[in-house]
Amino acid sequence: MGGDNAPAAIVDGARRAADGGIRVALVGPPGGMGDTGGLPELPASEVIGMDEDPAQGVRRKKDSSLVRAAEAVRDGAAMATVSAGNTGAAMAAALLRMGRLPGVVRPAIATPIPNPGSGRPPTVLLDSGANAECSPAMLVQFAQMGAAFAAARYGTGRPTVALLSIGEEKSKGTPLVKEVHALLAGGEYSSTFEFIGNVEGRDFFHGVADVVVADGFTGNVALKTMEGSMRFLIGAVTGILGRPDLADDAAAVIPELLPLAAELDPEGTGGAMLLGVDGVSVISHGSSTATAMVNAITVAHDLAVGGLVDRVAAAVTEVEAPGA
């Protein structure tokens, strides 16, 4: 029931994913989701709005589609949830109903950032918004969980992990970043990934690392700045190419630009993922179309079947660090 195009686009996407062989159930008000094409329905009478306070929404609306979906995973009726709704509420529902994996200090949101034209899989940025405040131990675990995700999602063997900072030197950054740099460079936690040091905001889109680790505040600022920059520039170029006097030339140029636009489109990546909870929780853009939902459902399915949760659980260790 979440997202700007719910429930129509969500149901449409679910039906298409089911046609492709994935077993999908819909969570929402019985009879209130339009033509569900006979897909199984799990009843939920409430909806947490896009602008509602996440924690409060989950606490108060116990019969909301987000909470009921997370409970379906908890109860073994489903292996994964997919939502285009309120990101914070989807996260809170997963955290509270699926629960944290043993040893995980805090779950994190992992967002794939495309590397167009490089032939490399997307770079996984985490935390991209779950935790505004982070300890060194949390960031080390983000590295472990991000590497497990890159391996499960893209088949990357021994993923490279970088730390988002404001210079390549280990002396650059906040005390948090410097501490995490020292911990990751020490090698104690790097059995399953290769720490390649600090990267900067300008290194995105070039495939500089398989995983980029940041606290949730910095990661969210970086992610939204990327999205805003891309959207602005694509909009400006599209505006110019849409001018009547350029119609003939634009007709030749635009088709050549489409593959690039497609690679940059967040709809293609399947959405973000909450790592560190006992279940698969995929969070799509609020503006997700049916096609985006098909992608998100496919990713959720593949990760559930591929054992993402077990891989994340196995990757996370206890981290001894100041302020852990």
Add this chain to the structure above:
Amino acid sequence: MGGDNAPAAIVDGARRAADGGIRVALVGPPGGMGDTGGLPELPASEVIGMDEDPAQGVRRKKDSSLVRAAEAVRDGAAMATVSAGNTGAAMAAALLRMGRLPGVVRPAIATPIPNPGSGRPPTVLLDSGANAECSPAMLVQFAQMGAAFAAARYGTGRPTVALLSIGEEKSKGTPLVKEVHALLAGGEYSSTFEFIGNVEGRDFFHGVADVVVADGFTGNVALKTMEGSMRFLIGAVTGILGRPDLADDAAAVIPELLPLAAELDPEGTGGAMLLGVDGVSVISHGSSTATAMVNAITVAHDLAVGGLVDRVAAAVTEVEAPGA
């Protein structure tokens, strides 16, 4: 002597600025700067490299062009410095030789972010990298200094000031951001600017505020992420338009894209500025061309003549805040 194209592009830009009526002196090794066209020279035998440790460079290389230039302002021989060299070293030289303005806790780097097509002047982002760690009082002063800069540089009356965060609600962000939000919303420090609340990374390029305030770590990550995103996308589009099979159409389209590219080009903005020191210090991109230097010198001149330093000094107040 700083920057990728020094000294040739620097000297060329200085000569062109001087032809335009600005009194420019060159700081560097006498006879070692090429054809200076008779511009006054201030001797400096050393150069702080682009990758050199800033603090160490300034401490050890007392006869470097960056240090001598800052001393020229301190001694009243000049009103402003312009450098395309090591940003950290330019900052350290300005801080140590020009000195902080009275009452300023920490100087900050202000970077103009263009708002193409909006008809609005650039948005001033500060701190964009001087202080990785910030207190609430510092961020309040950044708001004051940024507003004074926007007024001096763009003639903006009562500039709008926003706080970079991860959501519009005052409850969003780090403890630092929440504390600064409360201070700025309280109105006590807003006599010369209008605080409009939080903005997000996706709000850049749309002229959402005249000034955006952030700690130097977050500001630098946002700035480099913008630059990287823009450079990546412009490069990708340029690559496609450069294909031989699209030559005819590209010939029609490219000239129409140039005004947009020009508005986004950091060379046109005159560079970043260190605010809070007792002098004008403009810091240009390391890759600055002669044209970028002309712009930077012109901006430095106009701000010096327009009394930027006095305006910043008058804007800054003592801020009482926890952890100030």
